[in-house]
Amino acid sequence: DIQMTQSPSSLSASVGDTVTITCRASQSIGNSLNWYQQRPGKAPRLLIYAASSLQSAVPSRFSGSGSGTDFTLTISSLQPEDFATYYCQQSYSTPYTFGQGTKLQIK
Amino acid sequence: QVQLVESGGGVVQPGRSLRLSCVASGFPFSNYPMHWVRQAPGKGLDWVAVIWYDGSHQYSADSVKGRFTISRDNSKNTLFLQMNSLRAEDTAVYYCARDLRGVGASDIWGQGAMVTVSS
Numbered sequence: 001d002i003q004m005t006q007s008p009s010s011l012s013a014s015v016g017d018t019v020t021i022t023c024r025a026s027q028s029i030g031n032s033l034n035w036y037q038q039r040p041g042k043a044p045r046l047l048i049y050a051a052s053s054l055q056s057a058v059p060s061r062f063s064g065s066g067s068g069t070d071f072t073l074t075i076s077s078l079q080p081e082d083f084a085t086y087y088c089q090q091s092y093s094t095p096y097t098f099g100q101g102t103k104l105q106i107k
Numbered sequence: 108q109v110q111l112v113e114s115g116g117g118v119v120q121p122g123r124s125l126r127l128s129c130v131a132s133g134f135p136f137s138n139y140p141m142h143w144v145r146q147a148p149g150k151g152l153d154w155v156a157v158i159w160y161d162g163s164h165q166y167s168a169d170s171v172k173g174r175f176t177i178s179r180d181n182s183k184n185t186l187f188l189q190m191n192s193l194r195a196e197d198t199a200v201y202y203c204a205r206d207l208r209g210v211g212a213s214d215i216w217g218q219g220a221m222v223t224v225s226s
Contacts, residue, residue: 001169034212036152043216044144044152049207055214087152091211094166096142098152 002026002090006099012107018076021102023088025069032092033071035064038101039084047086048073075104109133109215111203116220119193127220129186129203134215137161137181140206142213143188145199145222153199156188157206171197193224 003026013019023033031051036044046055048064051071061076075082083106088099115127129141143155156167156177165177176189186203201220204213 032211034210036213038152043202043219044213045216046207046212046214049210049212049214055207055212089152089154089212094157095168096154096157096211098154101151 001095002029002093002097004088004090004097004099006086006088006102008102009100010103010105012105013078014107015078015080017078018074019078019104021073021075021086021088021104023066023071023073023099025071025090025092028068029090029092031067032090033064033066034089034091035062035073036087036089037082037084038087044087078104080106109205111205111215111217113201113203113217113220116201116222118223118225120226121194121224123193124189124191125193125222126190127188127201127203127222129188129217131184131186131205134205136179136184139208141177141179141186142204142206143177143186144202144204144213144216145197146202146219147196147199150199155201157211158186190222193222195224198222198224 005024033051035048038044052064086102113129158165158177174192178187203217205215207214
């Protein structure tokens, strides 16, 4: 199975900041990497698919990059509603494993 | 609107069975692969299984292989997860999710169904 490792596990930032979350795959997955946001008590929301494609209706302050084994999610100009937990997921091969999550908290 | 609604969750004893259902509406269900993803209390997301749009292929996580079966009834726009030999570690919120065709990402999610395995 492909292991996905996110860093950091938690992150504190302020409204207006730019933050970057990293995801590393245990083997090359091409661009088969997706990013999700999850707010407490809610279902996950797809933000980015295929490493860098912005899902419909997701604000442009979210962006993704990378290929192979190393990927990043960047959130620019943080808004209050962005404070949540973020997960990466590989969809290169089953099982479609998730990273352990990154909790973004208000500083 | 595009919607997924799960049902069938509850409290069950270890070793027993439970079947979850997920009814889809607002999109051509038979055109999309579908997933089950779970989340144990306070933990991260855990992919469980996927089924092809026509039911021809199914894949599941090793942790549930041989115990859980994903299936679908396209005539009723419904996805199922049959869970047998349940264990305490299967306690989680179970989400059904639509596959973003050809990508493997999940773009539409249900609200989740809580399954608690406890004696």
